[in-house]
Amino acid sequence: METKILTEIIKLDTIKKILENFDPISIIEEGFIAYSKGKVVVPPVGEMIFDDPDNPGDCHIKYGYIKNDNFFVVKIAQGFYNNPKLGLPSTNGLNILFNQKNGSIECILLDEGYLTEVRTASAGAIAAKYMAPKNVKRIGIFGTGMQGKMQLEYLKSVVKCRKAMIWGRSEAQLKKYQEYMASSEFEIEITQDSTDITDTCNLIVTCTPSKIPLIKADQVKKGTHITAMGSDTSEKQELESKILQIADRVIVDSISQAETRGECFHALKDGNIDQAQIIELGKIITNKALQRKNDDEITIVDLTGVAVQDIQISKAVYEGFLSLKEN
Amino acid sequence: METKILTEIIKLDTIKKILENFDPISIIEEGFIAYSKGKVVVPPVGEMIFDDPDNPGDCHIKYGYIKNDNFFVVKIAQGFYNNPKLGLPSTNGLNILFNQKNGSIECILLDEGYLTEVRTASAGAIAAKYMAPKNVKRIGIFGTGMQGKMQLEYLKSVVKCRKAMIWGRSEAQLKKYQEYMASSEFEIEITQDSTDITDTCNLIVTCTPSKIPLIKADQVKKGTHITAMGSDTSEKQELESKILQIADRVIVDSISQAETRGECFHALKDGNIDQAQIIELGKIITNKALQRKNDDEITIVDLTGVAVQDIQISKAVYEGFLSLKEN
Structure with a gap:
């Protein structure tokens, strides 16, 4: 039976x-x-x-x-x-x-x-926990979707800062984001100009399905941490690949996936980074020597999402x- | 909303x-x-x-x-x-x-x-419809599982023969198979010796998860058709790979899958067939010239199951x- x-x-x-x-x-x-x-x-x-x-x-x-x-x-x-x-x-x-x-x-x-939103937002919080500058002045978020909202929500447990600026293509979507977050602890500004974010935020999270880089290398200031999580295919890209070249540390959730998708895929293809430079997030968590050293470093965490x-x-x-x- | x-x-x-x-x-x-x-x-x-x-x-x-x-x-x-x-x-x-x-x-x-059983049994029926000899003397089935039963059931609509011999490792399972099929139209014999099948059946279907070939090349008689559907990984193998060399026609459901799994994978690896010899089932269906020509040919259909x-x-x-x- x-x-x-x-x-x-x-x-x-x-x-x-x-x-x-x-x-x-x-x-x-x-x-x-x-x-x-x-x-x-x-x-x-x-x-x-x-x-x-x-x-x-x-x-x-x-x-x-x-x-x-x-x-x-x-x-x-x-x-x-x-x-x-x-x-x-x-x-x-x-x-x-x-x-x-x-x-x-x-x-x-x-x-x-x-x-998927929860485990992705959790990864963003982990990235910030180990790699964000000690003194976060303002959090910058690219993307007005659900993930853009959850990133901010999940960062609350690892970052003290409660000021955020949101970038989006559509003013209507930006206003909606602001309304949605009205009762949150965050003081939220909105912008359609990415330099407003790169000039005033030292913890930036990108979560859009963009295929055209949203941040250029010359915009990125010393001491900035960027978690790029929107790109999970070989076609999507949120950061100009030179940003990975000027970064002091490039971290990914999965090295094998980074070879075929995400920001690292573009930077590797463009010759702007070397595979040997890339460190896995799981190693960062357990090794203090690999974490951010000071508030001047530029650090990138590129997440493609791992099973x-x-x-x-x-x-x-x-x-x-x-x-x-x-x- | x-x-x-x-x-x-x-x-x-x-x-x-x-x-x-x-x-x-x-x-x-x-x-x-x-x-x-x-x-x-x-x-x-x-x-x-x-x-x-x-x-x-x-x-x-x-x-x-x-x-x-x-x-x-x-x-x-x-x-x-x-x-x-x-x-x-x-x-x-x-x-x-x-x-x-x-x-x-x-x-x-x-x-x-x-x-999965239904679509696999259907593929077996399609293989027999276009490749089995006109005059099927007896149907041989390797495997006493659900697929071994369904193959026979689905062959009814494409083959007139109602005599079958079943091979299995366990006598108890063979008896169960026979009992299960007692009320079917088939006259069912059972055996634990694979030559009983190859000697008396000219339409053979293998549906086991075996990793060791169950049929050797020197057992295969002229005019035999074999549908091999048990192997769907690189490890599983039901036919000695030389059988594909002596076959007049080697057909697969998917050429790209056959490169990495199933009987063709082994025969390609062993140098017993050439990729160029393999024809896809979808082409056989629509081209009479590619179908069985006479009752002397040895034909093999190797199925790994396609999405x-x-x-x-x-x-x-x-x-x-x-x-x-x-x-």
Whole structure:
């Protein structure tokens, strides 16, 4: 007689409730450490690019497992950037958690892309925790989407500064961002001129799907930290690749992914950096000597998003779900 | 205001009901034709191999889309071959259907691996339809699992012969197979000696997860057709690779996949065939000159399973679900 294994389907509202009970940042941090120690199997990212000019999109499949763990995870994330014009969110996705011992489907997290936002915002907080200048004058955010909002939210636990300036292409979107954040602790300015950010912010986070660099090398002042997380394909690029050349430290979440996507991909292709210069975030976390040394350094953290983040956040949500169910 | 798109979750019992209303073979056939015409985007297969000696397993992610279609599909299939000892089925899986225009998740087919069995059995029927000898004396099946049963079932619509011999390692499993098929139209013999099959069957289907060839080249008689579908990794192999050398025609579902997995992978590596000899199934279907010429040829169809099969079967089930819902 065959045993039937029940697949739990967990929806966004439940996921959000479960997330209130743990700190995703520390969970993602553990994931990066394990990844950089070689304890995680992460095959190359699966990718589909849809080039319909009316609504260009992409779909990424990130998957893998921590060796000798109970689970393996497949995460699918879609981005269709003109969706808001259709009344749809621009990003979407789901996480699927499997039993590593027998392959059964333990649960499907119908998180609508939210867990990708959470694990990405967590990575931004980790980047700032170890690499931002001690004295952050103002936080600069490129991008008015959900990630632009969550980055600021997640930075609260690692940075004291509560002043921010947001860059966006659309004034309407900038105003909406400001309204959305009205009840937050942040004093928010908005701008359509990127130099307003580079002139006044020493902790900058870029989270747009731009294919044209938004920041030029000659704009970047001494002592600036930039976390670039918008580019996750070979086509997207937020920073002029020379910025990586003038940086004192270039850090990525995954060296193998940085060879084919993100800011490093462009800088490597343009000959502006050497692979040997790039350090993995998981190594930074555990080695103080690799972290920012002073408030003059220019540092870049280039994030393309690694499956270990999806593994960690999915596991934590599922475990939270199981303990909710028990009580 | 954002529109909420409802994701339909369709379970196995509903899927089986929907499958009664259409012919999967013709749908999969259309898929192979489109694939070999270059109308389908199929990125490389995602793969995880779990090498726990107690229960070795694998997980394959097959995904892609027909250009200018409404959907894209991600299929995840798991095989853990000692699961029956744990009271669990050895294969499992799910299909996810997305909207190609905006990335929303249209439906999740919780088919428990059944749709993979259906689309694989359909491919076996298509292989036999175009390549089996006109006069099939007896059908030989290697493997006593679900696929071994479904192959025979699906061959009914393309082959008149109702005599079959089944090979398996375990006598108990062979007896179970025979009992399961007792009420079928087939007269079923069982054996643990592969020469019983190669001596008396001229249409042979191999569907095991074997890593050691089950059929040697000197066993293969003139006029035999073999469909080898068990091997879908670089490690699995059911046919001695010399068999592909002595074959008059070597056909695969996907040439690009055959370079890295399945029987052709081994034969190419061993220098027993040349890439130029291999023909794609989608081309065979539409070109009579490429099909079996006489009852003396030795022909091999090596199937590793292509995402276009998953796309076609998922679409058909979802469309069937929507029309059920309307009525």
